[in-house]
Amino acid sequence: MFVHQGIHTIEFCLGCISNTASYLRLWALSLAHAELSEVLWNMMFHLGLHWAGGLGYIIVFAVFAVWAVLTICILLIMEGLSAFLHALRLHWVEFNNKFYAGEGYKFEPFSFALILDGSADE
Numbered sequence: 001m002f003v004h005q006g007i008h009t010i011e012f013c014l015g016c017i018s019n020t021a022s023y024l025r026l027w028a029l030s031l032a033h034a035e036l037s038e039v040l041w042n043m044m045f046h047l048g049l050h051w052a053g054g055l056g057y058i059i060v061f062a063v064f065a066v067w068a069v070l071t072i073c074i075l076l077i078m079e080g081l082s083a084f085l086h087a088l089r090l091h092w093v094e095f096n097n098k099f100y101a102g103e104g105y106k107f108e109p110f111s112f113a114l115i116l117d118g119s120a121d122e
Contacts (some may be wrong), residue, residue, distance in 0.1 A: 018093075022086070022089070026086070033075050036071075037071050037075065040070055044063045044064075044067040045060070067069060
């Protein structure tokens with residue numbers, strides 16, 4: 001009885017540490033997004049703000065457009081990858097360890113050939 005409770009206590013503590021690390025990873029990724037956006041902002045507008053007059057306005061507009069496209073593309077790729085990896089982790093680590101037992105029958109995909117042969121009834 002005590003061993004069983006001890007095992008559950010250790011499992012609960014490890015789960016808490018794992019979940020905390022997962023959220024810390026997401027927090028670190030959001031910090032990376034903010035820093036990357038700031039670096040792109042400083043790099044791009046440093047080039048555009050040195051021009052004066054009407055040409056400067058056009059260059060700043062063009063630089064802003066390039067900055068916006070780069071920022072959105074990079075951040076969308078990073079965020080999409082983060083969401084994909086987090087969902088994959090939740091499926092394989094959380095779901096499979098808690099609920100999946102694998103005690104069913106072997107999966108066989110649907111096939112018209114098996115139905116026509118009559119071997120699908122087995």
